[in-house]
Amino acid sequence: MLQIERLKCGYGDKFHISDISFRVRKGGFTGIIGPNGSGKTTLFRGITSELELEKGHVLLDGKDLTEMNQKERAQEMAIVTQEIEGANITVEDYVLMGRLPYRSTFQFFETKEDYRIAHKYLELTDVFHLKDKYIYQLSGGEKQLAAIARALTQEPKLLLLDEPTSHLDITHQAQVLNLIQRLNNELGLTVLMIIHDLNLAGEYCDHLVMMNEGNMYISGKPEEVLTYKAIEKVYNTVVIAKTNPLSKKPVIFLVSEKVLSENT
Amino acid sequence: MGALLVVTLIAILLSLTTGEIDISVFELPKYIGEKGDGVIYSIMNKIRLPRILLGLAVGGALSLSGVILQGIYRNPLVEPYTLGISGGGALGVALVIVFGLHHAIGSFMLPLAGFIGSLVTIVLVYSLSLRGGKIHIQSMLLIGVMISFIVSSAMMLLMAITTADNLHGIIFWIMGSLDEPNSTLIHVTFWVSIIGLVVSYLFVQPLNALRLGEAKAKHLGINTEITIRILFILASLLTGMCVAVAGVIGFVGLIIPHLMRLMVGSDYRVLLLSSFLGGGAFLIFSDLIARTIISPNELPIGVITGIIGGTVFVIVLSRSKMKF
Numbered sequence: 001m002l003q004i005e006r007l008k009c010g011y012g013d014k015f016h017i018s019d020i021s022f023r024v025r026k027g028g029f030t031g032i033i034g035p036n037g038s039g040k041t042t043l044f045r046g047i048t049s050e051l052e053l054e055k056g057h058v059l060l061d062g063k064d065l066t067e068m069n070q071k072e073r074a075q076e077m078a079i080v081t082q083e084i085e086g087a088n089i090t091v092e093d094y095v096l097m098g099r100l101p102y103r104s105t106f107q108f109f110e111t112k113e114d115y116r117i118a119h120k121y122l123e124l125t126d127v128f129h130l131k132d133k134y135i136y137q138l139s140g141g142e143k144q145l146a147a148i149a150r151a152l153t154q155e156p157k158l159l160l161l162d163e164p165t166s167h168l169d170i171t172h173q174a175q176v177l178n179l180i181q182r183l184n185n186e187l188g189l190t191v192l193m194i195i196h197d198l199n200l201a202g203e204y205c206d207h208l209v210m211m212n213e214g215n216m217y218i219s220g221k222p223e224e225v226l227t228y229k230a231i232e233k234v235y236n237t238v239v240i241a242k243t244n245p246l247s248k249k250p251v252i253f254l255v256s257e258k259v260l261s262e263n264t
Numbered sequence: 265m266g267a268l269l270v271v272t273l274i275a276i277l278l279s280l281t282t283g284e285i286d287i288s289v290f291e292l293p294k295y296i297g298e299k300g301d302g303v304i305y306s307i308m309n310k311i312r313l314p315r316i317l318l319g320l321a322v323g324g325a326l327s328l329s330g331v332i333l334q335g336i337y338r339n340p341l342v343e344p345y346t347l348g349i350s351g352g353g354a355l356g357v358a359l360v361i362v363f364g365l366h367h368a369i370g371s372f373m374l375p376l377a378g379f380i381g382s383l384v385t386i387v388l389v390y391s392l393s394l395r396g397g398k399i400h401i402q403s404m405l406l407i408g409v410m411i412s413f414i415v416s417s418a419m420m421l422l423m424a425i426t427t428a429d430n431l432h433g434i435i436f437w438i439m440g441s442l443d444e445p446n447s448t449l450i451h452v453t454f455w456v457s458i459i460g461l462v463v464s465y466l467f468v469q470p471l472n473a474l475r476l477g478e479a480k481a482k483h484l485g486i487n488t489e490i491t492i493r494i495l496f497i498l499a500s501l502l503t504g505m506c507v508a509v510a511g512v513i514g515f516v517g518l519i520i521p522h523l524m525r526l527m528v529g530s531d532y533r534v535l536l537l538s539s540f541l542g543g544g545a546f547l548i549f550s551d552l553i554a555r556t557i558i559s560p561n562e563l564p565i566g567v568i569t570g571i572i573g574g575t576v577f578v579i580v581l582s583r584s585k586m587k588f
Binding site: 048050069070071072073074075078079081084085088089093094097098100101103105106108109154 | 468479533
């Protein structure tokens with residue numbers, strides 16, 4: 001279980017987020033949503049210890065992540081961001097880098113076990129056939145799948161994703177998110193994900209945290225968070241909230257200014 | 265890698281056997297050893313072997329510095345001289361020449377001043393890029409480039425106001441040469457560069473992870489702060505040493521790392537040693553050409569490294585489909 005307790009962090013005397021508390025149960029799939037500048041990324045960087053906490057704790061199964069060193073932390077949690085770089089590396093080598101947190105300074109080469117683990121997750125994420133290609137030869141969706149394979153190769157308890165689908169078309173958005181959901185269900189992996197798209201957030205996550213101006217505005221099940229009231233308040237935009245007839249999850253419709261003025 | 269070793273060996277053998285007096289490869293064992301006399305023995309052990317040793321050390325160290333700096337700055341244009349280390353060394357030497365200290369105190373003042381000059385620049389760049397105890401890598405690069413400009417302007421000032429004799433000395437030194445009479449200095453340079461290579465291997469995994477960017481290396485459990493600091497200092501010290509001993513020999517630290525990336529890929533486990541060997545072999549070859557092409561006179565080695573290195577690199581790059 002991931003516990004965020006009264007977390008406060010930020011950038012010097014500029015932007016701060018404060019008093020953030022929520023929990024992600026073991027095997028839970030939580031999404032962080034909120035408008036630009038609301039503090040999603042700051043919260044993310046606080047949890048990953050890229051920003052030093054001014055107050056509060058980040059506990060994973062009772063252990064404080066901020067008190068670990070980088071290597072220990074990389075064994076507990078793996079991070080997937082919007083883009084991967086490192087053009088000149090093969091997919092296999094890239095995924096094998098997920099084993100770095102387990103390697104000592106003098107161990108220069110991968111063990112058979114490292115290969116076994118990397119191959120297992122290359123297969124699980126369906127990119128095994130790409131293993132000898134270079135990263136720059138991959139499409140955006142394939143890159144994200146490779147990034148997830150690398151993250152899984154770290155064998156973490158917690159998977160953190162920062163807008164993993166923001167550059168993808170809906171085919172690949174669905175592919176990536178379905179994969180994450182499957183990992184979440186089948187491996188019991190705890191997942192925390194920043195996501196911009198409210199409909200995807202509602203469809204895939206079992207719990208949502210909505211940020212607003214550096215604070216947590218509301219947290220709860222998707223249908224409790226994605227209400228037109230909350231969204232109109234936080235995003236300052238008129239929307240209509242409905243329910244997906246099949247999944248029974250909330251969906252959000254934007255209403256254009258023109259239509260709005262014609263109807264009032 | 266095996267091929268590189270062979271190339272390095274060929275470079276060494278060619279360089280040993282070729283010169284004003286050519287010697288057959290098969291006669292080599294006769295002349296290399298602890299004892300002996302005669303002209304050929306002297307040429308071998310007093311002239312050619314030291315140059316080869318120094319070429320291997322300086323070429324290797326410069327190329328290693330280049331590949332490391334490109335790795336930590338994640339910038340393909342960075343080379344050992346970008347951060348003003350060579351400029352600082354040159355300024356130190358120029359000061360010694362202008363004030364005649366090398367005549368007054370001893371010729372060891374030249375490499376010493378070169379090293380001190382480089383060291384001062386390194387400390388300056390390093391401390392100016394520290395902000396609140398953290399190194400900011402991009403501003404470090406800018407500060408280095410700026411300091412490099414300042415130092416080279418100071419050099420020009422010195423050269424403008426000094427005598428023609430001193431000017432000749434300064435320019436001669438700047439052009440670089442593997443001609444170093446002090447054998448102790450050669451041995452020190454050789455072993456320091458080998459130690460540098462060994463130390464760099466302690467950071468081979470961080471370097472590999474840094475290929476993904478600093479943030480992502482951190483996510484993989486790498487302490488990037490310490491890695492970047494130590495590698496910066498290592499590369500700078502190696503560069504400072506090379507500049508102090510052999511002057512400003514350009515292009516090795518830029519071209520060889522890129523050539524090696526094209527040849528062996530971006531995995532630092534292979535790349536570090538390849539760059540070292542490649543740099544060493546390249547400099548030995550360049551020196552061989554520099555001292556034989558207009559024999560009995562000698563061309564500045566920097567001319568050869570620039571022309572040959574640059575040309576080869578452009579040809580290879582324009583033919584390759586690899587991305588950086």
